[in-house]
Amino acid sequence: MAGAVPQRKGETYRDNAKKQDVRTANIEAAKAVADAVRSSLGPRGMDKMVCQANGDVIITNDGATILNKMTVTQPAAKMLVELSKSQDVVAGDGTTSVTVICGALLQKCLDLLARGIHPTVVSDAFALAAVKAAEILDAMSTPVDLGDRSSLLKAANTSLSSKVVSQYSSLLSPMAVDCVLKILDPQRPEFLDLRDIKVVTKVGGTVDDSEYIDGMVFDHKPSKTAGGPTKVENAKIALIQFCISPPKTDLENNVIINDYAQMDRILKEERNYILQMVKKVRASGCNVLLIQKSILRDAVTDLSLHYLAKAKILVVRDVERDDIEFISKTLNCLPIAHVDHMTPDKLGHADLVAEAQVGSSKVVKVTGIKDKGRTTTVLLRGSNKLVLEEADRSLHDALCVVRCLVHRRALIPGGAAPEVEVGLQLARWAKHLQGMESVCVRAYGEALEVVPYTLAENAGLQAIAIVTELRNRHAQGEASMGINVRRGTVSDMQAEGVLQPLLVTQSAINLATECVRMILKIDDIVPTR
Ligand SMILES: Nc1ncnc2c1ncn2[C@@H]1O[C@H](COP(=O)(O)OP(=O)(O)O)[C@@H](O)[C@H]1O
Numbered sequence: 348m349a350g351a352v353p354q355r356k357g358e359t360y361r362d363n364a365k366k367q368d369v370r371t372a373n374i375e376a377a378k379a380v381a382d383a384v385r386s387s388l389g390p391r392g393m394d395k396m397v398c399q400a401n402g403d404v405i406i407t408n409d410g411a412t413i414l415n416k417m418t419v420t421q422p423a424a425k426m427l428v429e430l431s432k433s434q435d436v437v438a439g440d441g442t443t444s445v446t447v448i449c450g451a452l453l454q455k456c457l458d459l460l461a462r463g464i465h466p467t468v469v470s471d472a473f474a475l476a477a478v479k480a481a482e483i484l485d486a487m488s489t490p491v492d493l494g495d496r497s498s499l500l501k502a503a504n505t506s507l508s509s510k511v512v513s514q515y516s517s518l519l520s521p522m523a524v525d526c527v528l529k530i531l532d533p534q535r536p537e538f539l540d541l542r543d544i545k546v547v548t549k550v551g552g553t554v555d556d557s558e559y560i561d562g563m564v565f566d567h568k569p570s571k572t573a574g575g576p577t578k579v580e581n582a583k584i585a586l587i588q589f590c591i592s593p594p595k596t597d598l599e600n601n602v603i604i605n606d607y608a609q610m611d612r613i614l615k616e617e618r619n620y621i622l623q624m625v626k627k628v629r630a631s632g633c634n635v636l637l638i639q640k641s642i643l644r645d646a647v648t649d650l651s652l653h654y655l656a657k658a659k660i661l662v663v664r665d666v667e668r669d670d671i672e673f674i675s676k677t678l679n680c681l682p683i684a685h686v687d688h689m690t691p692d693k694l695g696h697a698d699l700v701a702e703a704q705v706g707s708s709k710v711v712k713v714t715g716i717k718d719k720g721r722t723t724t725v726l727l728r729g730s731n732k733l734v735l736e737e738a739d740r741s742l743h744d745a746l747c748v749v750r751c752l753v754h755r756r757a758l759i760p761g762g763a764a765p766e767v768e769v770g771l772q773l774a775r776w777a778k779h780l781q782g783m784e785s786v787c788v789r790a791y792g793e794a795l796e797v798v799p800y801t802l803a804e805n806a807g808l809q810a811i812a813i814v815t816e817l818r819n820r821h822a823q824g825e826a827s828m829g830i831n832v833r834r835g836t837v838s839d840m841q842a843e844g845v846l847q848p849l850l851v852t853q854s855a856i857n858l859a860t861e862c863v864r865m866i867l868k869i870d871d872i873v874p875t876r
Pocket residue numbers: 387388389390392408409410440441442443444445505506508509760761762763798802829830831832833845847
């Protein structure tokens with residue numbers, strides 16, 4: 348940049364220029380970030396290959412993932428990264444759209460500022476326009492009932508259609524819909540928590556081999572070094588958080604042994620100690636033991652595994668702390684923190700706990716769980732790590748879309764129909780406004796046209812021609828017209844079944860506006876030490 352500016356001699360320092368410069372620099376930087384993800388919007392959008400410092404590679408189409416991995420240092424550009432993160436939290440989908448819309452609004456800001464309009468005026472007008480946009484979107488939405496499976500499927504399909512794994516959407520969308528409906532408590536739908544859906548990923552096979560499991564899966568094989576069982580019928584499952592291993596001395600203490608007799612005594616004591624514990628475990632009736640990973644000392648030793656194997660107890664070790672809540676909810680058992688608290692009422696019951704082969708590795712499957720909690724497990728497969736990770740992210744997006752519909756039961760057509768409609772109606776509304784406000788609101792509406800342009804461009808269509816036609820159709824009152832990227836024409840998105848949750852688009856427009864307003868109001872960067 349600096350090289351391009353001719354170095355004029357005797358250029359004077361202008362005091363008031365600085366604030367304008369900081370704002371422009373911020374806007375330019377944020378716009379650059381938005382431009383980076385623009386090409387991945389829509390079903391025909393490109394994917395990105397993210398190369399991480401440690402040599403890992405990610406292939407993704409998800410805006411939030413791309414931005415999250417991007418090394419961004421400019422503070423205003425970082426705001427865009429945060430913007431797509433917040434969209435990910437609120438809606439889970441539309442993370443590319445929100446960034447692209449924000450970029451377009453920022454471009455309009457530059458134009459408006461260049462015309463001498465004060466940033467505060469622009470900011471206030473944009474806030475007004477966002478409120479109006481939300482109203483327009485509300486008006487064009489159609490309510491959806493959670494029993495209407497086909498509508499839910501359409502929304503999940505739309506979300507998956509832009510992903511790398513879109514060819515598997517016929518498998519993944521029903522999976523997403525079923526999983527959410529399974530964990531949904533009809534009495535308290537607002538407490539829907541996607542953490543109750545556990546996705547276990549296993550390399551091998553293709554995404555087609557993914558399955559929905561009515562039960563639970565542990566990602567590793569049972570511990571059978573000492574010849575313990577690998578299959579238990581009529582299982583009584585205990586989830587323990589204590590270690591079955593000899594206690595350690597305190598950090599600064601030593602036990603000094605100087606003859607074999609003492610050594611023997613210690614070993615005998617250790618055997619006794621473990622044996623007592625295993626007996627107590629056994630006495631509770633437990634025959635499957637899930638042991639939480641321990642960082643203080645080994646959760647199990649060879650000796651304790653040996654005794655547990657003798658007692659015919661199937662052992663799954665290294666259960667992550669984070670999984671405890673999910674497990675206890677699923678199996679309807681209580682985590683046990685001390686061996687003295689092992690009582691039969693804390694155990695979970697299942698018909699079968701058995702080792703199973705998945706691809707080249709083994710897992711432990713629990714099926715026929717009695718009084719199973721509202722949780723589900725999905726075993727996701729993929730031929731390699733790249734596909735598998737992207738399938739996981741895509742499934743997450745689809746789950747979020749269904750969750751959006753639970754929170755806000757309304758759908759709107761996709762394919763840029765909402766953006767064009769909002770643009771059009773804002774332009775009409777602007778005619779009734781006065782002065783600067785009118786100019787800013789019109790600019791806001793025009794900025795939203797970035798979505799149809801980008802969808803068309805990414806699909807290799809004649810963007811100007813198709814967006815003009817789209818605008819005309821909307822002007823004639825056909826509000827659900829959108830870009831049919833597969834056939835390269837303008838068609839009715841409602842009829843095509845391209846539907847998306849109202850919440851996704853609404854929050855994208857709201858969050859983008861909020862971010863733009865924040866960037867506009869910044870007139871200086873103050874570094875601190
Ligand atoms: N089959 C389709 N035809 C036309 N537009 C579609 C289709 N599926 C999705 N879209 C549009 O693609 C955009 C979403 O693209 P996507 O790459 O998923 O980005 P985001 O991360 O924002 O969800 C939305 O505007 C949506 O309406």
